[in-house]
Amino acid sequence: MDGGNIMDLFHRGRPVRVCAPMVRYSKLAFRCLVRKYDCDVCFTPMIIAADFMRSIKARDSEFTTSKTDRPLIVQFAAKDAQTLADAACVVSPFSDGVDLNCGCPQRWAVSEGYGACLINKPELVKDMVRHVRNQIDNPNYTVSIKIRIHKDLRKTVDLCQKVEAAGVSWITVHGRTADERHQPVHYDAIKTIKDSLSIPVIANGDIKSMQDVEAVYELTGVDGVMAARGLLANPAMFAGYEETPLQCVWDWVDIAVEHGTPFTCFHHHLIYMLERISSQPERRVFNSLSSTSAVVDFLHSTYGSL
Secondary structure, three states: OOOOOHHHHHHOOOOEEEEOOOOOOOOHHHHHHHHHOOOOEEEOOOEEHHHHHHOHHHHHHHOOOOOOOOOEEEEEEOOOHHHHHHHHHHHHHHOOEEEEEEOOOOHHHHHOOOHHHHHHOHHHHHHHHHHHHHHOOOOOOEEEEEEEOOOOHHHHHHHHHHHHHOOOOOEEEEOOOOOOOOOOOOHHHHHHHHHOOOOOEEEEOOOOOHHHHHHHHHHHOOOEEEEOHHHHHOOOHHHOOOOOOHHHHHHHHHHHHHHOOOHHHHHHHHHHHHHHHOOHHHHHHHHOOOOHHHHHHHHHHHHOOO
16 A cells, blocks of 8 residues: 555445554554554554654654555644644655644643644644645645544534645544543534535544444444554454454564564553453453563463464
8 A cells, every 4th residue: 555545445435444643552563463453544643743843863763664554644743834744744755644633632732732722723724734735745645634523513513624625635533522531422423524524534432343333334424433442452353353362462472572662562552452351360460560571471371372
């Protein structure tokens, strides 16, 4: 798919399966894992565009990829059109699109002018989308946004129609307001947004299985689904597995070792993956392990090799 047109994925007659941007978690090694299990598109963790442009060190630590890490969307936090366009130009040779975060509800982000506060600044978001569009030569390179919804849905529809007119490629909608955390997702709102646009819409929020994917697709008519915690718990979810298969656990061990994934990150992913398939005493022991060799020994003795 490298160098192809990511928009072609939306014409396959089934919802596109997307791995969400996740701080600390949607890094290269984990993206390699979910791609083995039928994930169509992966997002990097959110990167602050201004820091990324200011420091080579930030660029090297925040953005790592490989030839097989495609299709890839790089997600930026930005509040200034030129900074976003500059960052997009840096990553465009190594990715298929950039996404502007307009949904992060965390206080630090909103107080800096990033994330969810942008849903109240449609003119600025339009300007940012236009700048990227105008400054990237590749016509197949995508520019997307990820949003949360307003309490007054008319504002959300208005924002989406404005950015559609500015040339946005697609919109991911997390069906909650910036104040909502674990409340049920407003799928009716996602359907309303989908019905008011002609570009693709991706649904995000509480997608934990392929049954959820099908249900959300039926309810909303969206073009794709994005999962975050559902994939952390079961990276093989998009391949139809109800819970993490043992093969996927061992695949993660191999991939993480190959990528030199730091132990804490390696261990955290396994804690998520094993939660549903292990007993409380097993989890207590596993969570206290502190070396890769101890983890591998534990997995062998508890689950056996393949």
